Amino acid sequence: MTQRVHGVAAGNILTGAKTPLDCAAYGTACxxxxxxxxxxxxxxxxxxxxxxxxxxxxxxAGPRTRWPRSARRRR
Structure with missing residues (x-):
């Protein structure tokens, strides 16, 4: 019998439908x-x-930062 753990996306990760970063338990509980x-x-x-x-x-995701003015492309 297979036991399912709430919040774990193991099946979707195994099939490639999701990445580990999409799993709520990744890096915390798992x-x-x-x-x-x-x-x-x-x-x-x-x-x-x-x-x-x-x-x-x-x-x-990274923090949302703006490029410095000197690195922006001029038109």
Whole structure:
């Protein structure tokens, strides 16, 4: 019997429909030390690979900053 954990998107991550960054549990409740799904269990899993590469939500979204005036393209 398969047990589902609320907030874990393991099935969607395994099929490629979502990335680990789309999972609410990634990096908080689900880590390599406390895996909640198959993608985090082994080092070859997508979530574990993201975690080992230190991919975080902040890295993708990043802070919204404006380019300095000197770096802006002039028209």
């Amino acid at each position: 880590t390599p030390r406390t895996p909640l799904g198959a993608p985090m269990v082994s080092a070859e899993g997508t979530c574990a690979a993201y975690h080992n590469a230190r991919r975080r939500r902040e890295d993708v």
